Every structure is written in structure tokens, then in C-alpha cells.
Amino acid sequence: MATTQAAPAATPSADDSRRKLSELPWPELASTLGLIALAVIFAIANPGYLSEGNVSAILQAAAILIVLTIGQTFVVATGGIDLSVASTMTLGAIVLGEFYALGWNIWLAALAGLVAATLVGVVNGLVISKGGITDFIVTLGTLSAASGLALIIADGKKTTVIEPSLIKLSVNGIWLFSWAVIIALGLAVIAHVVLFHTRFGVHVLAIGGSAESSRSLGIRVWMVKTGVYVISAALAGVAALLVVARVGAAEPAANTAFLLNSVAAVVLGGVSLFGGRATIAAPVMGAILLTALVNGLTRVGLSEFYQPLTVGVVVVLAAFLTRFNR
Amino acid sequence: MSTLTEAASTSTDEVLTVRNLQKSFGRVQALREASLTLPRGKVTALIGDNGAGKSTLVRCLVGVQPPDAGEVRLNGEPVRFTNPEQGRSAGIETVFQELALVEDLSVAQNLFLGREITRGFGPLKFLDRRKMRKEAHDMVSQLAINVPQVTSRVRRLSGGQRQAVALARAAGWSSSVVILDEPTAALGVQETQRVEQLIRSLREKGMTILLISHNFEQVLRLSDQVVVMRAGRTVARRDTSDTNGQELVALVTGAQQDSDDNEEPDPALLPEPEER
Numbered sequence: 001m002a003t004t005q006a007a008p009a010a011t012p013s014a015d016d017s018r019r020k021l022s023e024l025p026w027p028e029l030a031s032t033l034g035l036i037a038l039a040v041i042f043a044i045a046n047p048g049y050l051s052e053g054n055v056s057a058i059l060q061a062a063a064i065l066i067v068l069t070i071g072q073t074f075v076v077a078t079g080g081i082d083l084s085v086a087s088t089m090t091l092g093a094i095v096l097g098e099f100y101a102l103g104w105n106i107w108l109a110a111l112a113g114l115v116a117a118t119l120v121g122v123v124n125g126l127v128i129s130k131g132g133i134t135d136f137i138v139t140l141g142t143l144s145a146a147s148g149l150a151l152i153i154a155d156g157k158k159t160t161v162i163e164p165s166l167i168k169l170s171v172n173g174i175w176l177f178s179w180a181v182i183i184a185l186g187l188a189v190i191a192h193v194v195l196f197h198t199r200f201g202v203h204v205l206a207i208g209g210s211a212e213s214s215r216s217l218g219i220r221v222w223m224v225k226t227g228v229y230v231i232s233a234a235l236a237g238v239a240a241l242l243v244v245a246r247v248g249a250a251e252p253a254a255n256t257a258f259l260l261n262s263v264a265a266v267v268l269g270g271v272s273l274f275g276g277r278a279t280i281a282a283p284v285m286g287a288i289l290l291t292a293l294v295n296g297l298t299r300v301g302l303s304e305f306y307q308p309l310t311v312g313v314v315v316v317l318a319a320f321l322t323r324f325n326r
Numbered sequence: 327m328s329t330l331t332e333a334a335s336t337s338t339d340e341v342l343t344v345r346n347l348q349k350s351f352g353r354v355q356a357l358r359e360a361s362l363t364l365p366r367g368k369v370t371a372l373i374g375d376n377g378a379g380k381s382t383l384v385r386c387l388v389g390v391q392p393p394d395a396g397e398v399r400l401n402g403e404p405v406r407f408t409n410p411e412q413g414r415s416a417g418i419e420t421v422f423q424e425l426a427l428v429e430d431l432s433v434a435q436n437l438f439l440g441r442e443i444t445r446g447f448g449p450l451k452f453l454d455r456r457k458m459r460k461e462a463h464d465m466v467s468q469l470a471i472n473v474p475q476v477t478s479r480v481r482r483l484s485g486g487q488r489q490a491v492a493l494a495r496a497a498g499w500s501s502s503v504v505i506l507d508e509p510t511a512a513l514g515v516q517e518t519q520r521v522e523q524l525i526r527s528l529r530e531k532g533m534t535i536l537l538i539s540h541n542f543e544q545v546l547r548l549s550d551q552v553v554v555m556r557a558g559r560t561v562a563r564r565d566t567s568d569t570n571g572q573e574l575v576a577l578v579t580g581a582q583q584d585s586d587d588n589e590e591p592d593p594a595l596l597p598e599p600e601e602r
Contacts, residue, residue, distance in 0.1 A: 198453060205430065208430075210429070213422070217439050218410045272430075
């Protein structure tokens with residue numbers, strides 16, 4: 001690989017193309033290829049699957065998961081994991097609902113929800129990086145704490161949020177893409193730029209690759225680690241707005257499926273769970289794939305009880321793919 | 327050795343002077359009394375058995391672990407680093423034994439890690455990847471043997487290429503001192519030769535080098551002076567031209583005591599703490 005420049009220009013052969021094939025980033029391509037395969041299979045089984053309406057519906061349903069997945073990707077890229085994303089989103093939604101019920105403007109209420117969610121990330125980040133406690137335990141703790149807090153604040157009840165401008169978020173948009181989807185994809189683009197075109201992004205990957213080397217080179221590991229949890233939580237705060245827009249209410253629900261699916265999408269996206277290797281596009285594709293899978297299963301009439309099973313199988317298969325392609 | 331450190335602790339010909347450095351981890355005294363001097367433009371070898379305190383000394387020097395007591399002077403100025411960033415910006419570059427490179431980052435990313443070139447201003451600073459790639463290529467090709475592509479992941483490089491990248495990183499900055507911690511420990515015979523060639527070329531460029539090595543042959547080949555550590559102390563110093571492998575072995579094991587240092591019974595016979 002390293003000396004190919006100097007190598008005599010060999011005529012392109014079968015061997016050469018096989019080598020090129022093996023150099024493709026298969027883990028990162030898996031979710032896109034999987035999505036295409038899925039689309040073909042379901043389109044054959046159910047002709048309406050690729051209709052404009054259904055594709056739009058899939059994207060709309062994927063928006064929240066995409067936003068959460070982006071945050072999870074940053075955390076996993078450092079070798080951590082954020083189990084609290086879904087509860088943080090719930091907390092953000094509840095705070096939004098409470099302020100809305102007080103008569104606040106919806107966007108100000110959404111900002112309050114965003115701030116509340118971000119605070120969870122600050123706690124996660126500081127306890128993990130400064131306190132030196134395992135990410136798994138800390139975020140498991142905040143998972144429970146944030147959803148508990150949401151229950152307390154909401155007193156266990158949901159707050160209806162009927163707001164025309166919020167409904168537009170899910171209904172209006174451009175072509176196949178509702179505003180919610182555009183927000184999600186816009187955040188993905190920003191995240192991509194942050195990960196690959198800023199010092200912070202390089203440091204995220206460096207820490208995931210080797211926290212010790214990064215430290216020895218003078219990178220402030222604790223700041224970067226705190227940063228990724230704050231990013232994850234802030235994105236959960238954005239997702240809170242989208243979830244309220246979608247449901248039309250702020251519910252103190254557990255939303256565990258979002259947590260599992262965000263990790264699953266990251267795995268499908270070929271992000272190493274040990275950190276150090278990540279993209280944004282592939283996990284986003286992973287999130288769309290999971291949503292498209294559930295949508296397709298519903299359309300072909302498979303009982304919804306089969307869906308978690310199928311999702312689980314797909315995720316483990318994807319993890320295998322990542323394992324064999326380092 | 328005491329005469330040497332005292333003679334010229336303020337001289338500018340000494341890039342780095344270390345006196346009486348001490349460091350304990352709990353009840354384990356990893357460094358009892360370490361003193362050494364790095365003359366400008368020379369290769370100083372630091373040798374000693376496992377657990378003699380070599381790595382701890384290095385970690386204290388560069389700020390990974392602040393020392394408990396003692397003095398470090400860089401170009402005559404007393405310095406005290408509490409984190410590696412300070413050490414680096416003061417001009418001490420280190421190639422650590424194992425934690426040199428990040429495998430999943432590219433050669434260019436590794437070379438510029440912690441010192442990325444950015445453009446833009448304020449909060450909107452983006453990496454200047456093209457410039458970094460170009461400069462990375464220049465840095466590596468100055469030293470390298472078979473030049474790796476700067477965009478390839480370090481994971482795909484051979485051991486010798488990795489070490490070349492690590493050395494290029496250390497040497498590429500306007501550093502006063504380059505510390506090499508066992509640079510050839512993990513390499514094969516051929517790769518070791520190449521890396522030794524690299525170290526010679528660094529010396530020819532006027533770099534001041536502290537070379538930590540287990541390999542006495544290598545030390546004799548590459549260094550100008552040798553400092554011996556035993557049980558957390560620097561126990562002897564020799565000009566490389568005045569010594570030989572046998573004497574170094576004797577000094578490292580404690581079979582031969584340096585005339586300056588005989589206040590204590592052979593500390594090498596005491597049980598050694600494992601080095602971190």
C-alpha cells in the first residue's frame with residue numbers, strides 16, 4: 001500500500017481489482033448497500049414501498065433517530081457510549097411541554113428543552129472525564145435519572161402541544177423531505193464537517209484510537225470527552241422538539257427503542273465500538289435502514305411483534321461485517 | 327558525574343539539565359535521585375534494567391507525570407511541566423515506546439496531531455487538510471526510507487514506517503530535545519538498521535537526543551555519552567568512546583559500582599517495583 005507509488009505500473013488485472021475491492025471501506029458501505037438491498041426486496045414484495053408517499057413517510061419517521069444517531073456517533077467515536085440519549089430526549093420534551101403550558105412561545109420552550117437536555121450531557125461528560133467513572137455506568141445512571149426527572153416534572157402526565165408552526169415541521173417541506181427531515185440531514189452535514197474538518201473532530205477520533213497517545217501529545221482529553229457527551233445531549237434536545245412535533249404532545253415515555261436503535265444505527269454505520277473510526281453518513285444511513293426495515297415489515301403485513309427480532313438480527317449481522325473488515 | 331552537572335548547569339551548551347528528580351507512586355519510589363545533562367547536538371543514551379526508572383524519568387521530564395521533587399532546566403531556564411502540552415510547546419518532543427501513533431488516523435493526521443493547521447477565524451476554524459498533507463509529505467520524505475503515502479492509515483504501515491513517522495513528528499517541529507523511548511524495541515533487524523540511520527540523520531541535523539534503549543550494541547553505535555540508571559538512580563555516566571559493552575552491563579547490573587556512587591549497598595539486588 002505504502003510503496004505503490006514506486007511500484008511498476010502493472011496492467012490492471014483481476015488480482016489488482018480484487019485488491020482494490022478489498023481496500024474499499026466495507027464497514028462504512030454496509031449500511032448503504034443494506035438499504036439498497038432492502039429497498040429492492042421490499043419493492044418486489046410490496047409495489048407501493050418505493051412510492052413517493054412511503055419514502056417520504058420513512059424519512060419522516062427516521063428524522064428523530066437520525067438526530068440521536070449523530071450524537072451517539074460522536075460518543076462512540078471516542079470509545080464511549082451514551083445510554084442516556086433517549087431519556088435525555090424525553091426530559092427535553094417534558095421541559096418543552098411544561099414551558100409551553102406556561103404560555104411560552106413554542107420556540108423559546110424548545111430552547112428551554114434544549115438547555116435542559118444539554119445539562120444532562122454536561123453532567124455525563126464531566127463525571128466520565130473528570131470523575132473517571134465508566135461511561136456505561138454513568139450514562140446508565142443518567143438514563144434513569146433523566147427519565148425519573150421527566151416523570152417528576154410532568155407528574156406522570158402528558159402535555160398536549162398543539163401548535164401550528166410545530167405541525168408544519170412534520171407536514172410541510174420540500175419534495176420528499178419534511179422540515180424535520182431537512183433539519184436532521186442539515187445537522188448531519190454540520191456533524192460531518194465538525195468530525196472531519198475541525199481540530200475537535202480529529203481529536204475525537206484520536207482519543208477513540210488511543211487516549212494515551214492523545215494525552216501524551218497534549219490533547220486535552222477530558223475536554224473532548226465532555227464535548228462529545230454535550231453534543232449527544234444537545235442533539236437529544238433537538239430530537240425532543242421533533243418528537244413533540246411528531247406526537248403532538250410531551251410524554252414522559254421511556255423511549256427505550258430510540259436508545260437501542262441509535263446504538264444499532266451506529267453499529268450498522270460501521271463505527272468501531274472501541275472508538276477511533278467513524279463517519280457520519282454511514283450511521284445516518286443505518287438509521288434510515290432501520291426505519292425502512294420496520295416500515296417494510298409493516299407493509300408486507302408482518303406482525304409488529306416480529307420487528308424487534310428482525311432489527312436485532314440485522315444489527316448483529318452488521319456487527320459481524322464490521323468485525324471481519326478492519 | 328556530579329562534577330559534570332555542576333560544572334555547567336547554566337551553560338547554554340546544555341540543552342536540558344535534570345537534578346535530583348524524585349517521584350513516588352504511593353509507597354513505591356520509582357525515582358530516587360535522577361540527574362543528567364543533555365549536551366546540545368549530542369545523543370545521550372539512558373540505559374538500565376527494567377524497572378530502573380528510565381520511563382518514569384522520561385514521563386517526569388515531559389510532563390506526563392509531574393515529579394515530586396527536583397529540578398529541570400531547559401536551556402538554562404528552570405521549567406516545570408504539569409502536562410505534556412507544556413512540555414511539547416517548550417520544545418521537548420517524545421517518541422514513546424508504545425503509544426506513539428493512532429492507528430486509525432492517517433499519517434498526515436498523526437504528524438499534525440495536537441498541532442493541526444487551520445484556516446478561518448474565530449469559532450469557524452477548519453482544518454487545512456491540503457496544506458497538512460503537503461507538509462506531512464515533506465516531513466516524512468526527508469527522513470523516510472520507503473515513503474508512506476500520507477493519506478494512508480497508520481494501521482497499514484510496517485513497523486519501520488511507523489517509527490519513521492513517529493520520528494518525523496518528533497523532529498519536524500522546532501524542538502530542542504527529542505526523547506526516543508526504545509525506538510527499535512518492536513522492530514526486526516532490517517527495520518532497526520533503518521531507524522538507526524534515521525536517528526543518525528537527526529543527529530547530523532543538530533538535534534539533541536535522549537535515547538532510551540535496552541540494546542547496548544545500539545547505544546554504543548549511536549550515542550555520544552551513556553547515563554546508567556539503577557533502582558531509581560542515575561548511577562554512572564560514561565563517554566561512549568571510553569566505554570564498552572562489558573562495562574555497561576556491569577554498571578547496569580550493579581556488578582561494577584561507579585566511584586562517585588557508593589553510599590549504598592547494591593540497590594539492584596532489592597526487589598524492583600514494576601514500572602508502569
